[in-house]
Amino acid sequence: MSQTVYWIVTILLFTAGVYLLAVMERWAVYGRLELTYPVKSWLSLLGQESVTPRKLDMVFYETAPLLFITAALLAAMVLPFGQGSPAIDLATGALFINASLAYVMVAVLMAGWAPNGVYAMVGGWRFLGQLIAYSMPIVMAITATVMRAESMALTKIVDSQQGLWNIVYQPVGFLLFYLSSMALAFLPPFDLPVAPGTLAGGVLAEFTGVRLLIFRVGRLVLVMTLSLATTVLFLGGWHGPFLPDFVWTFLKTLAVAASFFGISRFAVRIRYDSLLAWSWKYATPAALFNILWVGILLLL
Amino acid sequence: MELTIVLTIAAILFGIGIYGVLGQTNLVMIMMGVELMLGAAMLNLVAFWRFMHPQTFSLQMFVLVIMTVMALEAAVGFGIATQRFRSKGSVESEEASDLKG
Amino acid sequence: MSTTALILLIFFGLVAIWFGWRVFMTSSMVRSALSLLASMAAIGAMFLAMEAEFLGILQIMMMATEMSIMAIFMTMFMMDPGGMGGMDMSHQKIPSIGGGMIVGALVVCIAAFTAWGNMALEVPLPDKQNYDLGMELMKRSMMIFESAGTTILVAMIAAVSTALPYKSDIDGN
Structure with a gap:
């Protein structure tokens, strides 16, 4: 397949995925299935007045939403949808995902600091602790998949799962990556930075209009990117019988995203101290155990 | 020519780092100056690798060691800062003259 | 290039x-x-x-x-x-600016007036680089890399033990 066709198909599928995710989120939160809801909601946010707080940090206030969506999109660009090369084929693709997702944290921190509000700042610093704690399991779970593929290129990682998917080969790694992805996208059991109810909207409380729209879409893009990353790293990417490779990746990604939203519908928000304790006391040692496990399996 | 450009950029960063270390009063700001200086050193090493010895990977390994040193410097520095702040209520270097023997 | x-x-x-x-x-x-x-x-x-x-x-x-x-x-x-109070957080301005400029100028001079010899034009591909770096880390420079790891461990313990409060602080004295 030529590179141009590949690009067009990838962009179309990704956009469709983000739209469907918006529908899915609405369904998970309010229990209503409306296909036109995202258009209406986004248009209304576009028309909304942009209220800015007093004595704000203007540079961060403008940069934060853009950095948020850019970081999520950059991570998506290296993930392969189908056979052939992805949008950007990096030899260090697996590391690049981590690198760009780390800037999600910087964006949320900026957004928390900028509006000069107490709740927003508490939410921003909370997310800093949460993401530092949960980026450890993410990095180590990715390391284990890299060990199996013996390459950091994502196409090679998918190729290495030809016979056996990584979810069977390293179930602990999958579980850690899955939960840490939810923490990274601050989906409900881990939604401490926004925490409606205790923080009154937290980081996003002071954002209105176009900037809030960028944040909302950016978060959907983030969830889509993380689902795609889960598919590529653990669920065998494009491997599957009968259907073409693009369709398989797309279906698996949507299934992962649906499971994210499904869990977040029924889960209770975790207290921040147990959130950190779980990560440092249990998840990080488990991730190290996972690396050991994969190492032993590789040597056998 | 390219090597000289990169080395010049690194030298300017190093100079800014020295200014930060000497001119700032707060411990955390001083650490930022040190980080800038280490960043300049890393830039030099990568430039030497790229333009002089592309086949020698000890240079890249040295960059990894410097990154480790940056992280360690931050960790130990923050440990000291926490203790200092807890006992004296400030991490200003002007107020740290009681550390003199 | x-x-x-x-x-x-x-x-x-x-x-x-x-x-x-x-x-x-x-x-x-x-x-x-x-x-x-x-x-x-x-x-x-x-x-x-x-x-x-x-x-x-x-x-x-x-x-x-x-x-x-x-x-x-x-x-x-x-x-x-937040920087809204407009405090001045610097001291010994002239020595530090002078020191920074002198050291920077010296290093620039060293960079400019050394004969660096021929520039390498080609570098290995990223794939090859990753492989070679891994081989370097795990073969020839393994001892150095391992000691870096040990240093991390030591620094972690040192940082945590430095930051812990004294016993008397915990008791409330």
């Missing part, structure tokens, strides 16, 4: 210098920490322009976390973290 790469190299170098300068010129502490992050990320981008792909991406990744931690410690320890 291609012209595009050279232009990118100079551009990111100027970005790194500009943000490195901003670190000490702003009174808002979060701005200062994130300027340092921008400076470090620009250095990472320079690594990428110099075709050291792994190191560049590693630099960009590590600095995001490290400088965000810097930001929270700055707001914890500074008397005026």
Whole structure:
């Protein structure tokens, strides 16, 4: 397949995925299935007045939403949808995902600091602790998949799962990556930075209009990117019988995203101290155990 | 020519780092100056690798060691800062003259 | 080195210098920490322009976390973290500016007046680089790399034990 066709198909599928995710989120939160809801909601946010707080940090206030969506999109660009090369084929693709997702944290921190509000700042610093704690399991779970593929290129990682998917080969790694992805996208059991109810909207409380729209879409893009990353790293990417490779990746990604939203519908928000304790006391040692496990399996 | 450009950029960063270390009063700001200086050193090493010895990977390994040193410097520095702040209520270097023997 | 790469190299170098300068010129502490992050990320981008792909991406990744931690410690320890009080946080201005400029000028002179010899034109492909770096780490320089790991462990223990409160503080004395 030529590179141009590949690009067009990838962009179309990704956009469709983000739209469907918006529908899915609405369904998970309010229990209503409306296909036109995202258009209406986004248009209304576009028309909304942009209220800015007093004595704000203007540079961060403008940069934060853009950095948020850019970081999520950059991570998506290296993930392969189908056979052939992805949008950007990096030899260090697996590391690049981590690198760009780390800037999600910087964006949320900026957004928390900028509006000069107490709740927003508490939410921003909370997310800093949460993401530092949960980026450890993410990095180590990715390391284990890299060990199996013996390459950091994502196409090679998918190729290495030809016979056996990584979810069977390293179930602990999958579980850690899955939960840490939810923490990274601050989906409900881990939604401490926004925490409606205790923080009154937290980081996003002071954002209105176009900037809030960028944040909302950016978060959907983030969830889509993380689902795609889960598919590529653990669920065998494009491997599957009968259907073409693009369709398989797309279906698996949507299934992962649906499971994210499904869990977040029924889960209770975790207290921040147990959130950190779980990560440092249990998840990080488990991730190290996972690396050991994969190492032993590789040597056998 | 390219090597000289990169080395010049690194030298300017190093100079800014020295200014930060000497001119700032707060411990955390001083650490930022040190980080800038280490960043300049890393830039030099990568430039030497790229333009002089592309086949020698000890240079890249040295960059990894410097990154480790940056992280360690931050960790130990923050440990000291926490203790200092807890006992004296400030991490200003002007107020740290009681550390003199 | 291609012209595009050279232009990118100079551009990111100027970005790194500009943000490195901003670190000490702003009174808002979060701005200062994130300027340092921008400076470090620009250095990472320079690594990428110099075709050291792994190191560049590693630099960009590590600095995001490290400088965000810097930001929270700055707001914890500074008397005026938001920079709205307009406090002057510097001392011994003339010696420090002079020292910085003299040292910088000396290093620039060394860089400019040394005969560096021939420049290498080609570097290995990123795949090959990753492989060679791994072989270097795990074969010839393994001892150095392992001692770096041990140093990390020692520093972690040292940092935690330094930061722990005294027993008497816990009892409330």
